[in-house]
Amino acid sequence: MGFDQYHEPAHELPEETRTFARMIASLGEEAEAINWYEQRISVEKNEQAKAIMQNAQKEEFKHFGMDLEFLLRQKPLWRDTIKEILFKEGDIVDLGEKGEHATE
Template sequence: MGFDQYHEPPEELSAQTRTFARMCANLTEEAEAIGWYEQRISVEPDPASRAIMYNSLGEEFKHFSMELEYLFRAKPVWRETARGILFQDGDIVANGEASEAAVDSGTAPADAPQAGAMDAMDTSLGIGSLKGPTL
């Protein structure tokens, strides 16, 4: 079975890189699903059906956000760059250029995470165990 998500031979990639590639693929799929739901909602005439689709869209937003957070934790420089762009007022492109320049010059915010190995970071999404209570 082949996987198009790899651009290099998978057996030559570390487990960490393969996991990162999987999460990137998941993020892409969630973004596609968000686009599909937006299109379907915009043309659906039945209010009950539209409400169900809108509810499903909210799940896709959640999944996309969780996957993006995982990737930010895996690549702190990505988070540093995003901090200067996301949730900022003003011109998006100008914010992007300024953020990239700050990261490149080493003047990113002092509270930005430092680059480090993914396996040394806490990848918990803060949702607790899905196994249930331990006895």
Template structure:
């Protein structure tokens, strides 16, 4: 199964790199969700702490990838500046 919707050989190297980054971002966010669910139900405090640590590392990875996208894919910088770290209702800027 391919990550591409167009023939890979037709895509530029930049487009292929962007696809790798976008897929990595999806995977990191999915990992945050998995660790969060495990953390939520875990009773053993020691394991719970490990799961929280793992979740926070996945958040770091997601943020690093998002920053790479901001620097390398048109549109991300503007959208992040317009939508992050604002007060008030989300979506009403």
């Protein structure tokens, strides 16, 4: 992604906002890596190679989770919304609506 994650002049943004942008970029990169491994694993016929890729993908899950947790700690509104959705049984769209309304 390089340095095009900013939509405003970087020098005008406070450090906190630049850090936030970096972590958003990192989250996207981790999601992309998870996707790449998922595709590679799904077609790999060599079991040892597949095991290595699965191990690497687990690392990406960890990084994705850490990035997400960091971002949620910076934005309590996000945390309040997401806690109504994640790790819950039921219709995901309904949970999303509940989460959205919980923060109004």
